[in-house]
Amino acid sequence: MSMRVKELMNIGQAQLEKCGVADAAIDSKQLYCFLMHVPNSKLILEYQRTIDDAQCDEYFKLLDRRSAGEPLQYIVGFQEFMGLTFRVNPSVLIPRMDTEVLVENAVSIVNEGKFGGEELPVKHKKDYEVLDVGCGSGAIGISIAKLGKRVKVTCSDISKDALTVAEKNASLNGVGKDIEFKSGDLLEPFKGHFKKRKFDMIVSNPPYIRSDVIPTLQREIKEHEPILALDGGPDGLDQYRRLIPDVADHLNKEGIVMLEIGYDQMDAVKGLFKADERFENVMGLQDLAGRDRVVFATLAGKKKK
Structure with a gap:
């Protein structure tokens, strides 16, 4: 009718x-x-x-x-993030506003030499080479490439299906020729036999939800979004424990790392950085709702032997 x-x-x-x-x-x-x-x-x-x-x-x-229970974003096929449009499907997480604080500060570092509105604790570089680890839809890396000045971005992910989405999003947002894509687990694509590839900034939004919390999530999330990108293990910190020890080996002098975290993980993730003497200037940042959201650290001037 x-x-x-x-x-x-x-x-x-x-x-x-x-x-x-x-x-x-x-x-x-x-x-x-x-x-x-x-x-x-x-x-x-x-x-x-x-x-x-x-x-x-x-x-x-x-x-x-x-x-x-299918998410609206998967039905219509896109989500807005940082004023840009990103194609999404069940092979990638749906970009969320919570993550914008990470991107905003990465862009602020690149363009203005500021983190959290304050001057960087390390020298501001003229050009930045940035790596987005576990890029998913590419929302973080593509936004940095689009909004940052004098920046070169690389995106990596263990999921080839996710990388396919990210590559399409890069083209959609006019930075397809400006971003390099690599397939592999965390930093594995950048480990050479004789030389490790290094970056000025490494950013990531790792899986950080505790395994026992997954069944309690909204059905839109637990039944439709990729569990691989959500489940952070028994305490939500599995990927941080794997990533942080490797990060120092892939940062240039006074390199920066920024990781998104769960609202109750600030002390734990800070502790992982502080336990490694290769890092200094370990700081946290909250999102607009006042929840802990980002941990920042820099490569120490004197490296551990």
């Missing part, structure tokens, strides 16, 4: 609310905009329009997918 758009979206909202979708009103509208290729800003002009049976059927198919 044909139906007016306003009535259609009201039915959609009611169905999503019944299925426990938190943003039912927003999602019902977003699904319509996606289906009909209508900009959000012009949606109100659609309300009195009548759409035919076939279009109603297609809308309800999308609605059923969202009602079953």
Whole structure:
């Protein structure tokens, strides 16, 4: 049956609310905009329009997918991050606003020599070579390449499917020719027989959710997003313990490392850096909600023998 758009979206909202979708009103509208290729800003002009049976059927198919817990971003195929558009699918995590504080400060370091609004504790370099470890969709590295000045970015991931998404996102955002992509586990792609590849800054958003917490997450996350990119082991710190000891060997003089962390992991991750005398200037940063979000450290002037 044909139906007016306003009535259609009201039915959609009611169905999503019944299925426990938190943003039912927003999602019902977003699904319509996606289906009909209508900009959000012009949606109100659609309300009195009548759409035919076939279009109603297609809308309800999308609605059923969202009602079953499939994330809206995977259905429509994209997510906004740092003012840029990123394609997403179930092989990559959906970029989240929490991660923007890491990117904003990486760009601030590159462009202004500041971290957390303060002058860097090390010399600001003219050019930066940046590595994004475990890049997923490429949201971190691509945003740095797009917004940073005089920066060269490399992105790596153990998942080849994720790298395929990241490469497409680099092209989508106009930096496809400016980013190098490498496949491998953490820093393995940069370990040579005679020489390790080094960078001025290494950034990463490792898996940090405790294994026993995974089953308690929203179904959109636990049933649809890649567990490999979520599960950080019994205490959420498995990947930090693997990554941090290797990072020093891949940093140039006074190199910088910044890692995203869980809200309750600041002391533990700081402790991993402080236990290694190759690091100094270990600091933390909170996100806009006041939650611990980033740990920063620099390569010490005197390396451990």
